[in-house]
Amino acid sequence: ELQFGPKLNAATELLDRWVQDGQGDRPCVQGAGVRWTYAELQAESNRIAHVLIEELGVVPGNRVLLRGANTPQLAACWFAVIKAGAIAVATMPLLRAVELGKVIAKAEVTHALCDAALAGELAAAQLQNPVLRGICHFRSAAPDGLEARAARQPAWFTNVDTASDDCALIAFTSGTTGQPKGTMHFHRDILAICRCWPPHCLRADASDVFIGSPPLAFTFGLGGLLLFPMSVGASAVLLEKPAPDALLAAMAEHRATVCFTAPTSYRAMAPLVGQHDLSSLRKCVSAGEALPAATRALWKQATGIELIDGIGATELLHIFISHTEDTAKPGATGRPVPGYQACILDDGGQPLRAGQVGHLAVKGPTGCRYLADERQHQYVQNGWNLTGDSYLIDDDGYFVYQARTDDMIISGGYNIAGPEVEAALLSHPAVAECAVIGVPDEERGQLVKAFVVLREGHAGDVRALQEHVKATIAPYKYPRAIEFRATLPRTETGKLQRFRLRDTA
Ligand code: 3UK
Numbered sequence: 001e002l003q004f005g006p007k008l009n010a011a012t013e014l015l016d017r018w019v020q021d022g023q024g025d026r027p028c029v030q031g032a033g034v035r036w037t038y039a040e041l042q043a044e045s046n047r048i049a050h051v052l053i054e055e056l057g058v059v060p061g062n063r064v065l066l067r068g069a070n071t072p073q074l075a076a077c078w079f080a081v082i083k084a085g086a087i088a089v090a091t092m093p094l095l096r097a098v099e100l101g102k103v104i105a106k107a108e109v110t111h112a113l114c115d116a117a118l119a120g121e122l123a124a125a126q127l128q129n130p131v132l133r134g135i136c137h138f139r140s141a142a143p144d145g146l147e148a149r150a151a152r153q154p155a156w157f158t159n160v161d162t163a164s165d166d167c168a169l170i171a172f173t174s175g176t177t178g179q180p181k182g183t184m185h186f187h188r189d190i191l192a193i194c195r196c197w198p199p200h201c202l203r204a205d206a207s208d209v210f211i212g213s214p215p216l217a218f219t220f221g222l223g224g225l226l227l228f229p230m231s232v233g234a235s236a237v238l239l240e241k242p243a244p245d246a247l248l249a250a251m252a253e254h255r256a257t258v259c260f261t262a263p264t265s266y267r268a269m270a271p272l273v274g275q276h277d278l279s280s281l282r283k284c285v286s287a288g289e290a291l292p293a294a295t296r297a298l299w300k301q302a303t304g305i306e307l308i309d310g311i312g313a314t315e316l317l318h319i320f321i322s323h324t325e326d327t328a329k330p331g332a333t334g335r336p337v338p339g340y341q342a343c344i345l346d347d348g349g350q351p352l353r354a355g356q357v358g359h360l361a362v363k364g365p366t367g368c369r370y371l372a373d374e375r376q377h378q379y380v381q382n383g384w385n386l387t388g389d390s391y392l393i394d395d396d397g398y399f400v401y402q403a404r405t406d407d408m409i410i411s412g413g414y415n416i417a418g419p420e421v422e423a424a425l426l427s428h429p430a431v432a433e434c435a436v437i438g439v440p441d442e443e444r445g446q447l448v449k450a451f452v453v454l455r456e457g458h459a460g461d462v463r464a465l466q467e468h469v470k471a472t473i474a475p476y477k478y479p480r481a482i483e484f485r486a487t488l489p490r491t492e493t494g495k496l497q498r499f500r501l502r503d504t505a
Helices: 010-020 038-055 072-083 097-107 116-128 146-151 187-202 219-231 244-253 263-275 293-303 418-426 462-472 498-504
Strands: 027-031 034-037 063-067 087-091 109-115 134-138 167-172 182-186 209-212 235-237 258-261 283-286 308-312 319-322 341-345 358-363 384-393 399-404 409-411 414-416 431-441 445-454 481-484
Touching (some): 010 072, 010 219, 034 038, 038 072, 038 146, 063 072, 072 109, 087 097, 097 116, 109 116, 116 134, 167 187, 182 187, 187 308, 187 319, 244 258, 263 293, 399 418, 409 431, 418 462, 431 498
Parallel strands (some): 063 109
Antiparallel strands (some): 027 034, 384 399, 409 414
């Protein structure tokens, strides 16, 4: 059971506990030229917590923006903020001044810890947003940089005595459409996600070495590459530039055992696997987007490993429907993670039967708390979180993803889920990546249109791809238009931005 007392600090449970238990010498995080044990990460974050409080004037409840690629130094900053009883406001490294400005204004950010390499855009954002009072740069050689300041502080610190329902983290949604929304998560939420999905679906232990691509600013990455390894005393490799070839090379170099990345990244890595020694790899997790059956098959063929798929959301902090590698079913996401309930509702909020497509609704220990956003009442209705996904439950009780509700295509009276057409196209050897959208059509309402990125050495044959789809799924779903592209628009979290294709189509 997930019972937390009234007082709780997530850093005490995930970090200090290991040192207290005499396990401080265990490896904890490495990357960006450093390799820290649990005791070393604790000392680093303790020193930074002193800097925050004594030099920058941070008080409990202040919002502290964090900006940087995945590095142990960023992890130390994250824990320092939590230890100081402040709120971490995680931001994606690629954000520019305009977007950072929105985050600062919306989350009322007063302080920031920023990787010196990414200082420019944040400085520009601060000019427009004076609410941001203090910025300190880490991975900096400057005399007023974080390292120089931290070196003058003691390595011990008593964590601020936070309540279990004090806010610890504000995470912004990646925003496949519209304005980014800030979501608030409490100390107990941070620990709840460590006790739900990982022990049931991942089953990692202290000997594991975690690696992967999602930024720590994306809760998929925060959980998979920092909170989950630390909750079992394992270690993590943090990569600043986790492109598919670099990720494969790092997996081999560090003898990684658990990998977290998005479906497109597995798809891109699969043909390159033979060039690397991945004999250490045991578990591979896919999330962020639907996992096409063809990608699952390619990865299994290349590595022998059955991907663990899971759907998560920033609003719910982490994965809430998933399976283990033993219960994987191609094309299905899985069953509700223990601790969570899920059902499928019609437009009027009534539960649907097996096989019927409707709105995914989820309830559990974590849930949506938007930061001052009127969309709160759309996302949470009658205590259920409505994720905006269309799903059905099959006869085995597995939840089968259809599409983002906004992305469902209605053509000639048929409901067509773009991702199903994408999955069919992806099983053709010429297709590297693809996206399927509905474009306006006088006769059919909408027309199914595919954007395809070809694999190297393959020619674009529209008829062949159309015939392949007709032979794979119900023929009426085939894309009546196909356009070849060199790349597809994606968010920093690896999600297709179908709305951008719709805008240009
Ligand atoms: C989609 C999936 C099908 C789905 C996330 C794991 O992606 C995460 O959070 P976001 O807020 O987006 C949430 C939306 O993404 N999605 C995610 N995973 C899957 N669709 N199959 C999947 N396996 O539309 C969902 O509503 O960016 C994922 C952990 C933490 C996360 N924040």
